[in-house]
Amino acid sequence: MPRRKYNCGLHRRRTKKHTAEEIGAKLRQVNFLVSQGRKVAEAIRPIKVTEVTYYRWRSEYGGLKGDQVKRLKSLETENLRPRRAIFDLTLEKLILKEAASLKLLSPPRRRACVGYVVGEHGVSERFACRVLGQHRSTQRKCAVLVEDEAAMTAAIIALALQYGRYGYGRITVMLRRDGCTVNLKRVERIWRRDGLKVPAQQPKRARLWLNDGSCLRLRPERPDHVWSYDFVEHCTHNGRKYRMLNVIDKFTRECLAIRVSRKLKAFDVIDVLPDLFSLRGVPSHIRSDNGPEFIAKAVQDWIGAVGSETADIEPGSPWENGYCESFNAKLPDELLNGEVFYTLKEASVVIEQWRKDYNTIRPHSSLGYKPPGPEVVFWTRKPSGPVPSAHPAIATRSTMH
Numbered sequence: 001m002p003r004r005k006y007n008c009g010l011h012r013r014r015t016k017k018h019t020a021e022e023i024g025a026k027l028r029q030v031n032f033l034v035s036q037g038r039k040v041a042e043a044i045r046p047i048k049v050t051e052v053t054y055y056r057w058r059s060e061y062g063g064l065k066g067d068q069v070k071r072l073k074s075l076e077t078e079n080l081r082p083r084r085a086i087f088d089l090t091l092e093k094l095i096l097k098e099a100a101s102l103k104l105l106s107p108p109r110r111r112a113c114v115g116y117v118v119g120e121h122g123v124s125e126r127f128a129c130r131v132l133g134q135h136r137s138t139q140r141k142c143a144v145l146v147e148d149e150a151a152m153t154a155a156i157i158a159l160a161l162q163y164g165r166y167g168y169g170r171i172t173v174m175l176r177r178d179g180c181t182v183n184l185k186r187v188e189r190i191w192r193r194d195g196l197k198v199p200a201q202q203p204k205r206a207r208l209w210l211n212d213g214s215c216l217r218l219r220p221e222r223p224d225h226v227w228s229y230d231f232v233e234h235c236t237h238n239g240r241k242y243r244m245l246n247v248i249d250k251f252t253r254e255c256l257a258i259r260v261s262r263k264l265k266a267f268d269v270i271d272v273l274p275d276l277f278s279l280r281g282v283p284s285h286i287r288s289d290n291g292p293e294f295i296a297k298a299v300q301d302w303i304g305a306v307g308s309e310t311a312d313i314e315p316g317s318p319w320e321n322g323y324c325e326s327f328n329a330k331l332p333d334e335l336l337n338g339e340v341f342y343t344l345k346e347a348s349v350v351i352e353q354w355r356k357d358y359n360t361i362r363p364h365s366s367l368g369y370k371p372p373g374p375e376v377v378f379w380t381r382k383p384s385g386p387v388p389s390a391h392p393a394i395a396t397r398s399t400m401h
Helices: 020-035 051-061 066-099 107-121 125-132 136-140 149-162 168-177 184-193 266-280 297-305 318-334 344-360
Strands: 226-235 241-249 255-261 285-288 309-312
Touching: 020 051, 066 107, 066 125, 107 125, 107 136, 125 136, 149 168, 149 184, 168 184, 226 318, 241 266, 241 318, 241 344, 255 266, 255 344, 266 297, 285 318, 297 309, 318 344
Parallel strands: 226 285, 285 309
Antiparallel strands: 226 241, 241 255
């Protein structure tokens, strides 16, 4: 047999919410019965409320008619709105003041801040998202971690340790060169999440226009058209200085030679150029600043005798030799500032190895992130057709963009 359900009085009855008009009518009914000589306890029995409720109603609405009670309720509602608006503005100001010390530049950071505000101030998620400028769909979206996230992070950190001054752009190119299919934005996200160093960008400086039109500098049109050379100074661990003569091709951005010595004079410059002319040919122009080693009569006469021309920049105008100045900045930034050389021979070997890596491995941003002088690639597969002549397939030079 089905069991009966007994009401033991434990279940609370749902109380009826009285309107303002009903409260006014019941108060008038009780006043009428009290005026006839009945006691208050007997008079409130027909309206089915307790004495506490009656006295509370009488303190709030005593002596008011139905329309007056309704007007009082509307005034209370109107007064509540500005108070609630002031409270919301004060709370918004407090939340924004706490969030001002944080850099909420990404959705995950704003997501974490919204969670903190909801738990700390007890506001709704909708209110916190509106104050902090976070879309609710973005707030509720959970990050999805791909399977190779750990392997990709390890590869990025390994390359960052090997090439400490590279940014995430060059690291992305090197990952793709190794066969990884990766997006630039993903590498940037991992790069910034793990706190890896991002090289500071150099501020752009205004160009000084001279009346003689020196800024209309000679632009290279082909490889070995315009060369450029300049000096860079550094010191070994004992404080003794040494100099480096850097020679670059302004079209391919390739570093042709770096001569390292304690002293480099005009005859040392002449000693470097013949070997390069024999390997690469005689360039049409050689650009340099107005240093005494470059404007020496012996150097000028020797360059003119071999069929080349000198193209000196205007005094105090290093931007006219911008490609070489850019290379001179990369050399100490990526190598010299992070190495301690004890002997001049050690410096020569390490710098020469870096020069080869610069030409064959390092991605160059102005060449579409390709190296200036790629390595020679030999064809190893045996062809099925007739045997061609034994000539190695050489990778073409990168074109300047």
